[in-house]
Amino acid sequence: xxxxxxxxxxxxxxxxxxxxxxxxxxxxxxxxxxxxxxxxxxxxxxxxxxxxxxxxxxxxxxxxxxxxxxxxxxxxxxxxxxxxxxxxxxxxxxxxxxxxxxxxxxxxxxxxxxxxxxxxxxxxxxxxxxxxxxxxxxxxxxxxxxxxxxxxxxxxxxxxxxxxxxxxxxxxxxxxxxxxxxxxxxxxxxxxxxxxxxxxxxxxxxxxxxxxxxxxxxxxxxxxxxxxxxxxxxxxxxxxxxxxxxxxxxxxxxxxxxxxxxxxxxxxxxxxxxxxxxxxxxxxxxxxxxxxxxxxxxxxx
Amino acid sequence: xxxxxxxxxxxxxxxxxxxxxxxxxxxxxxxxxxxxxxxxxxxxxxxxxxxxxxxxxxxxxxxxxxxxxxxxxxxxxxxxxxxxxxxxxxxxxxxxxxxxxxxxxxxxxxxxxxxxxxxxxxxxxxxxxxxxxxxxxxxxxxxxxxxxxxxxxxxxxxxxxxxxxxxxxxxxxxxxxxxxxxxxxxxxxxxxxxxxxxxxxxxxxxxxxxxxxxxxxxxxxxxxxxxxxxxxxxxxxxxxxxxxxxxxxxxxxxxxxxxxxxxxxxxxxxxxxxxxxxxxxxxxxxxxxxxxxxxxxxxxxxxxxx
Ligand SMILES: Nc1nc2c(ncn2[C@@H]2O[C@H](COP(=O)(O)OP(=O)(O)OP(=O)(O)O)[C@@H](O)[C@H]2O)c(=O)[nH]1
Ligand SMILES: Nc1nc2c(ncn2[C@@H]2O[C@H](COP(=O)(O)OP(=O)(O)OP(=O)(O)O)[C@@H](O)[C@H]2O)c(=O)[nH]1
Ligand SMILES: [Mg+2]
Ligand SMILES: [Mg+2]
Numbered sequence: 001x002x003x004x005x006x007x008x009x010x011x012x013x014x015x016x017x018x019x020x021x022x023x024x025x026x027x028x029x030x031x032x033x034x035x036x037x038x039x040x041x042x043x044x045x046x047x048x049x050x051x052x053x054x055x056x057x058x059x060x061x062x063x064x065x066x067x068x069x070x071x072x073x074x075x076x077x078x079x080x081x082x083x084x085x086x087x088x089x090x091x092x093x094x095x096x097x098x099x100x101x102x103x104x105x106x107x108x109x110x111x112x113x114x115x116x117x118x119x120x121x122x123x124x125x126x127x128x129x130x131x132x133x134x135x136x137x138x139x140x141x142x143x144x145x146x147x148x149x150x151x152x153x154x155x156x157x158x159x160x161x162x163x164x165x166x167x168x169x170x171x172x173x174x175x176x177x178x179x180x181x182x183x184x185x186x187x188x189x190x191x192x193x194x195x196x197x198x199x200x201x202x203x204x205x206x207x208x209x210x211x212x213x214x215x216x217x218x219x220x221x222x223x224x225x226x227x228x229x230x231x232x233x234x235x236x237x238x239x240x241x242x243x244x245x246x247x248x249x250x251x252x253x254x255x256x257x258x259x260x261x262x263x264x265x266x267x268x269x270x271x272x273x274x275x276x277x278x279x280x281x282x283x284x285x286x287x288x289x290x291x292x293x294x295x296x297x298x299x300x301x
Numbered sequence: 302x303x304x305x306x307x308x309x310x311x312x313x314x315x316x317x318x319x320x321x322x323x324x325x326x327x328x329x330x331x332x333x334x335x336x337x338x339x340x341x342x343x344x345x346x347x348x349x350x351x352x353x354x355x356x357x358x359x360x361x362x363x364x365x366x367x368x369x370x371x372x373x374x375x376x377x378x379x380x381x382x383x384x385x386x387x388x389x390x391x392x393x394x395x396x397x398x399x400x401x402x403x404x405x406x407x408x409x410x411x412x413x414x415x416x417x418x419x420x421x422x423x424x425x426x427x428x429x430x431x432x433x434x435x436x437x438x439x440x441x442x443x444x445x446x447x448x449x450x451x452x453x454x455x456x457x458x459x460x461x462x463x464x465x466x467x468x469x470x471x472x473x474x475x476x477x478x479x480x481x482x483x484x485x486x487x488x489x490x491x492x493x494x495x496x497x498x499x500x501x502x503x504x505x506x507x508x509x510x511x512x513x514x515x516x517x518x519x520x521x522x523x524x525x526x527x528x529x530x531x532x533x534x535x536x537x538x539x540x541x542x543x544x545x546x547x548x549x550x551x552x553x554x555x556x557x558x559x560x561x562x563x564x565x566x567x568x569x570x571x572x573x574x575x576x577x578x579x580x581x582x583x584x585x586x587x588x589x590x591x592x593x594x595x596x597x598x599x600x601x602x603x604x605x606x607x
Contacts, residue, residue: 037526107410139446146442191552228343228526256528
């Protein structure tokens with residue numbers, strides 16, 4: 001467990017001995033945000049808004065700053081539209097099977113997140129199925145199979161090297177036939193710069209739509225919480241290929257802060273839905289804006 | 302989005318070519334821009350500050366070449382310093398001994414298993430060695446299968462013990478196996494672990510102590526952000542690793558983590574991994590990396606022509 005010094009504590013230290021917000025306070029704030037991977041552009045945007053407030057209100061004391069900052073950050077973090085939220089692992093009505101496609105660059109935690117989602121949906125009483133459309137990475141299907149066993153859910157798979165779109169097609173058909181509530185499709189990790197691999201994702205999506213025209217109902221882009229500014233490019237290209245509808249940030253049990261999602265939310269308005277905090281089935285949390293803003297300033301030395 | 306550095310320099314210095322010497326005044330804005338470019342490239346915030354300050358101090362007073370402006374020249378100086386900092390300590394991989402032992406460690410998903418395969422392939426095809434891969438990741442689902450598949454692709458044997466939950470013993474047994482089978486390099490793939498995970502950091506330290514490796518390679522994802530410093534430092538404190546491997550450089554990351562890590566632990570970057578296939582392993586070129594981090598290859602040629 002991380003020591004939670006918390007938002008207020010950090011700001012309090014950043015402005016120790018000061019009663020009003022001045023340039024030095026703003027510099028410290030900049031350092032805190034940039035060190036959490038928020039990136040310069042978004043950090044500057046936040047600081048400019050605070051500067052404007054300071055200029056307008058003439059006097060802002062540091063405890064007001066806490067509130068304003070928390071507010072600014074939470075405003076940047078968009079909410080998911082009602083038809084793709086499942087805060088208690090409930091599912092929107094009239095979408096059965098609910099098809100969830102999971103995408104992202106290599107090694108970010110897609111397969112693990114799917115195992116955790118399967119577990120949580122199962123716990124919430126849903127009938128879950130997995131589709132093993134990563135037929136490329138060594139032992140990817142074996143890995144997902146182990147997760148399906150852990151979560152106690154069925155998996156649709158074919159041999160390695162099969163066409164991933166065909167696996168997805170099989171999985172959707174099977175989910176329809178078996179009255180499944182939620183089908184989660186794993187895809188191979190791919191760098192967003194590889195055009196042919198990104199096109200493969202669009203193809204998987206089109207094939208799913210042959211069976212269920214409004215599917216996939218949710219496309220989750222998984223981001224590694226320790227990734228820096230490159231995550232912005234990832235969001236841009238995966239969105240272009242698959243209309244990403246939500247983000248998952250993994251590995252937040254480490255010391256990285258995942259602040260780049262703030263930049264992504266700022267630029268692309270994509271909501272963060274879950275965070276990964278470990279390697280066990282339970283280690284998935286529904287994203288909480290307030291706690292996230294808090295943890296951004298929980299700098300560990 | 303931020304204008305890229307070279308565009309900004311173009312506009313900022315359009316009219317002041319050949320301004321004499323680099324002074325505090327005429328490069329103040331450039332230094333700030335360079336610092337931002339470094340941070341945008343994921344160089345650690347504090348390191349970017351320290352680095353640009355040091356380079357600025359060195360640059361002040363130098364004579365500006367006629368055909369370029371002080372800003373461009375400053376960037377060239379920074380680029381050279383970057384390359385020098387990331388290079389240096391040119392070290393060959395130590396594969397002496399029978400067998401030589403190479404321990405692979407790093408965070409989850411950084412590319413350790415893939416790199417282990419690539420390294421085995423490289424040692425086999427380029428160095429005429431007969432390597433053995435050891436599967437000491439007892440945690441990740443299908444970790445053994447993954448390494449076995451990779452071993453199969455490159456024709457290298459994989460040592461594993463499916464029922465054994467003692468990673469230290471597996472590593473030791475792999476070395477015995479290598480001796481028995483006349484393998485002269487053992488590459489030990491370990492589970493991904495967080496630097497703050499005491500139990501797992503102790504485990505990898507125990508493997509290290511049990512097998513006294515020739516090389517301990519810290520594998521890091523080149524897309525890593527500000528936290529690279531903490532992780533590298535923590536792994537180095539526990540393992541005193543001998544080199545760094547940068548992975549996933551086939552993407553478009555600027556790769557500032559390379560600078561942060563070198564700056565923090567001063568260990569050589571020994572390989573870069575740039576693809577999922579077994580033959581995508583390269584040596585590290587500091588000058589290319591410097592250009593990549595600054596996001597501008599053109600300045601160098603501009604200054605060199607002048
Ligand atoms: N500490 C921690 N580790 C995680 C978390 N999520 C995933 N991992 C680990 O990260 C590594 C990679 O996870 P995978 O699920 O295989 O990632 P992936 O995106 O499916 O990888 P590819 O399919 O190879 O692209 C594994 O070792 C996981 O156990 C998390 O939230 N915290
Ligand atoms: N594009 C690209 N992908 C890579 C590279 N190196 C590894 N990968 C991919 O990254 C993902 C993770 O690689 P692994 O080798 O499983 O990483 P690991 O560090 O062993 O992961 P854990 O054992 O779970 O900690 C896989 O999808 C690999 O194919 C690389 O240089 N470029
Ligand atoms: Mg996977
Ligand atoms: Mg591995």
